[in-house]
Amino acid sequence: MPERHRVAVLGGGSFGTVIANTMACNGNQVALWLRNPALAASINERRENDEYLPGYTIDERVTATLDLSDALNGIDTVFVAVPSASFRTVVKDVAVQIGPSVVVVSLTKGIEPGGFHLMSEVLAQELPHNPRAVVSGPNLAREIAAGQLSACVSASPDSAVNASIHDLLHSDSFLVYSSSDVYGVELGGALKNIYAILSGLCHARDFGENTIGMVLTRALAEMSRFAVELGANPLTFLGLSGVGDLIVTCSTPLSRNYRVGYGLGKGQPLAEVLAGMDQVAEGINTLGLVKAEADRRGVPMPLVNGLYGILYEHRPVSEVFSDIMFTEVARDVEFVAS
Numbered sequence: 350m351p352e353r354h355r356v357a358v359l360g361g362g363s364f365g366t367v368i369a370n371t372m373a374c375n376g377n378q379v380a381l382w383l384r385n386p387a388l389a390a391s392i393n394e395r396r397e398n399d400e401y402l403p404g405y406t407i408d409e410r411v412t413a414t415l416d417l418s419d420a421l422n423g424i425d426t427v428f429v430a431v432p433s434a435s436f437r438t439v440v441k442d443v444a445v446q447i448g449p450s451v452v453v454v455s456l457t458k459g460i461e462p463g464g465f466h467l468m469s470e471v472l473a474q475e476l477p478h479n480p481r482a483v484v485s486g487p488n489l490a491r492e493i494a495a496g497q498l499s500a501c502v503s504a505s506p507d508s509a510v511n512a513s514i515h516d517l518l519h520s521d522s523f524l525v526y527s528s529s530d531v532y533g534v535e536l537g538g539a540l541k542n543i544y545a546i547l548s549g550l551c552h553a554r555d556f557g558e559n560t561i562g563m564v565l566t567r568a569l570a571e572m573s574r575f576a577v578e579l580g581a582n583p584l585t586f587l588g589l590s591g592v593g594d595l596i597v598t599c600s601t602p603l604s605r606n607y608r609v610g611y612g613l614g615k616g617q618p619l620a621e622v623l624a625g626m627d628q629v630a631e632g633i634n635t636l637g638l639v640k641a642e643a644d645r646r647g648v649p650m651p652l653v654n655g656l657y658g659i660l661y662e663h664r665p666v667s668e669v670f671s672d673i674m675f676t677e678v679a680r681d682v683e684f685v686a687s
């Protein structure tokens with residue numbers, strides 16, 4: 350297969366690695382930038398990210414590098430796959446090293462701590478002249494690595510940018526759809542992490558499937574309501590990056606956020622659950638940020654408030670669920686039942 354594009358992926362965790370490899374298998378030359386020399390050597394010499402995706406073979410067209418300038422040299426597109434807490438720092442370094450024609454894509458599903466900035470807003474602030482997009486959807490890295498059929502949504506106001514991302518990423522096992530609703534797509538990916546924590550907690554407490562179905566339906570109502578307040582299209586939440594990602598992340602221990610909730614539901618303190626994870630669970634930070642923003646805007650978020658109470662105010666789970674289901678239900682019933 351002839352070389353097609355030169356691209357960079359920033360962040361050598363599970364998602365950065367699988368997206369880098371997906372593009373390489375499509376014939377593109379991919380620089381994967383990461384910080385861990387041993388991991389770079391593992392990828393370059395043994396074709397394996399032995400820390401995050403052991404056993405997954407990485408194509409020869411992926412070159413791991415510790416040098417950001419090297420990674421960005423001669424590229425037409427850069428994908429950012431670091432946690433939201435590090436996103437701006439990384440993007441600032443990128444901004445001084447790329448020209449205005451390079452397409453910049455966020456793969457990150459979170460909200461910047463210390464304010465309420467979505468990744469698309471950080472990109473607009475730091476790289477105002479570059480074409481930009483976000484990619485989100487029901488995309489468990491391990492399942493993509495296993496070749497399970499998966500699909501994502503590329504969102505940009507510029508259809509040519511969506512087309513270029515489709516060209517890089519789309520394959521027989523990884524389908525790429527397009528949207529112009531950037532906020533809707535990225536908010537779906539960020540907000541569902543909160544409800545994945547809640548779902549993990551419900552599963553740990555052996556709640557029935559009927560109950561969990563009701564909780565997730567309410568979650569969809571709540572996240573859509575919040576996102577619409579921020580300018581998203583409510584219909585986006587009926588698609589892959591909304592309800593699609595919500596279903597996946599709330600259903601499986603492959604999700605880090607679900608695992609956090611499961612541990613909490615089994616009585617582990619939050620600090621202990623997090624100490625046992627070597628990967629980011631974005632929902633923890635997102636929960637506090639969304640609660641503060643919803644309070645500020647006056648958006649009713651009973652599930653967010655309830656989970657916040659369990660995590661940070663030591664409220665008993667049974668008391669919170671009683672409140673959510675019997676006291677605060679009225680405002681969501683209209684949406685859910687219609």
Ligand SMILES: NC(=O)c1ccc[n+]([C@@H]2O[C@H](COP(=O)([O-])OP(=O)(O)OC[C@H]3O[C@@H](n4cnc5c(N)ncnc54)[C@H](O)[C@@H]3O)[C@@H](O)[C@H]2O)c1
Pocket residue numbers: 359360361362363364365366383384401430431432433435438439456457458459488489490491627628629631
């Ligand atoms: N893993 C998935 O299934 C998946 C799927 C879709 C989206 N995402 C999102 O992608 C983002 C990254 O997730 P992941 O699964 O790859 O996380 P991860 O925890 O597996 O890896 C994150 C990587 O970023 C690196 N990193 C952190 N701060 C950095 C910095 N300042 N500079 C350079 N590198 C830095 C870490 O060292 C690590 O290698 C998250 O926002 C996540 O929600 C993950």
Ligand SMILES: O=P(O)(O)OC[C@H](O)CO
Pocket residue numbers: 458486487488489490542545594597598603604605606607629630631
């Ligand atoms: O492992 P999580 O909980 O970060 O979820 C991974 C992906 O976002 C699922 O689409």
